[in-house]
Amino acid sequence: xxxxxxxxxxxxxxxxxxxxxxxxxxxxxxxxxxxxxxxxxxxxxxxxxxxxxxxxxxxxxxxxxxxxxxxxxxxxxxxxxxxxxxxxxxxxxxxxxxxxxxxxxxxxxxxxxxxxxxxxxxxxxxxxxxxxxxxxxxxxxxxxxxxxxxxxxxxxxxxxxxxxxxxxxxxxxxxxxxxxxxxxxxxxxxxxxxxxxxxxxxxxxxxxxxxxxxxxxxxxxxxxxxxxxxxxxxxxxxxxxxxxxxxxxxxxxxxxxxxxxxxxxxxxxxxxxxxxxxxxxxxxxxxxxxxxxxxxxxxxxxxxxxxxxxxxxxxxxxxxxxxxxxxxxxxxxxxxxxxxxxxxxxxxxxxxx
Numbered sequence: 001x002x003x004x005x006x007x008x009x010x011x012x013x014x015x016x017x018x019x020x021x022x023x024x025x026x027x028x029x030x031x032x033x034x035x036x037x038x039x040x041x042x043x044x045x046x047x048x049x050x051x052x053x054x055x056x057x058x059x060x061x062x063x064x065x066x067x068x069x070x071x072x073x074x075x076x077x078x079x080x081x082x083x084x085x086x087x088x089x090x091x092x093x094x095x096x097x098x099x100x101x102x103x104x105x106x107x108x109x110x111x112x113x114x115x116x117x118x119x120x121x122x123x124x125x126x127x128x129x130x131x132x133x134x135x136x137x138x139x140x141x142x143x144x145x146x147x148x149x150x151x152x153x154x155x156x157x158x159x160x161x162x163x164x165x166x167x168x169x170x171x172x173x174x175x176x177x178x179x180x181x182x183x184x185x186x187x188x189x190x191x192x193x194x195x196x197x198x199x200x201x202x203x204x205x206x207x208x209x210x211x212x213x214x215x216x217x218x219x220x221x222x223x224x225x226x227x228x229x230x231x232x233x234x235x236x237x238x239x240x241x242x243x244x245x246x247x248x249x250x251x252x253x254x255x256x257x258x259x260x261x262x263x264x265x266x267x268x269x270x271x272x273x274x275x276x277x278x279x280x281x282x283x284x285x286x287x288x289x290x291x292x293x294x295x296x297x298x299x300x301x302x303x304x305x306x307x308x309x310x311x312x313x314x315x316x317x318x319x320x321x322x323x324x325x326x327x328x329x330x331x332x333x334x335x336x337x338x339x340x341x342x343x344x345x346x347x348x349x350x351x352x353x
Contacts, residue, residue, distance in 0.1 A: 064211025
């Protein structure tokens with residue numbers, strides 16, 4: 001089924017796509033801030049429920065895009081949008097590390113929970129490509145791989161509960177105080193709980209609608225440009241729907257909340273893998289995993305390699321004393337590799353159609 005925007009000319013379609021990307025970036029950023037305040041005000045902050053709540057909030061545009069693409073009969077776009085979003089959000093950590101040169105963002109974020117989330121993300125990312133080589137059974141059009149992803153994620157969260165039982169350091173207290181102070185100055189703590197929920201609902205509706213529009217525009221761009229669904233989904237729609245995460249991670253690093261920045265990206269990416277399960281439900285022509293192509297396999301491998309480099313950067317100075325950690329010694333080699341690898345992968349996807 002062709003989307004309504006397919007009748008637009010390529011310049012108008014590109015303009016619409018960019019406009020929706022701006023809308024998602026702005027609305028998604030405000031929604032993430034309100035969600036953070038809600039998690040604190042409702043005492044969800046610091047718990048698994050809080051992590052899931054904020055993860056869902058920042059992922060609404062990506063969910064909407066992947067589900068829209070799958071329901072419209074473009075499963076390759078849905079898969080590539082999901083994995084491409086995870087890849088670019090991982091690259092955002094390298095961007096933050098290179099922008100704030102005085103702070104070793106990755107080297108100072110080696111908390112047990114962050115390292116565990118990186119391992120969980122790698123484990124979840126290996127399941128869909130493996131499913132490609134298995135018999136493609138489905139029940140009511142839903143592959144058994146989809147509930148397996150959900151169970152694996154839930155099991156990972158269960159284990160994470162014990163991993164997160166870490167000692168709170170004075171730096172953590174300072175970070176929490178800075179975040180609370182910033183929210184109070186921004187007016188979030190002065191709003192009533194009802195007003196916060198209303199603001200959240202408005203921003204969530206705008207973000208989800210923007211994600212739907214990006215999905216429809218992405219499908220139309222595939223037809224107009226002749227590019228593959230993997231190239232459009234893995235690059236254009238993925239980057240567009242991930243802009244709130246870039247703003248969030250830069251803001252966290254600016255406040256020196258390094259573990260928060262890295263943990264939010266890695267933990268959010270674990271949740272984002274579940275987009276595939278939702279897309280599989282929306283795709284009515286069988287198992288969505290049966291549609292995974294060689295280009296999508298490349299995207300999975302690229303994303304796993306990016307996560308591995310993030311973890312290597314976190315482990316680089318582990319075990320050194322306080323004087324040996326956190327000091328910038330020129331450009332971070334790992335961050336340069338992460339950004340270079342992502343850009344190289346993007347060129348390969350784009351060049352391959």
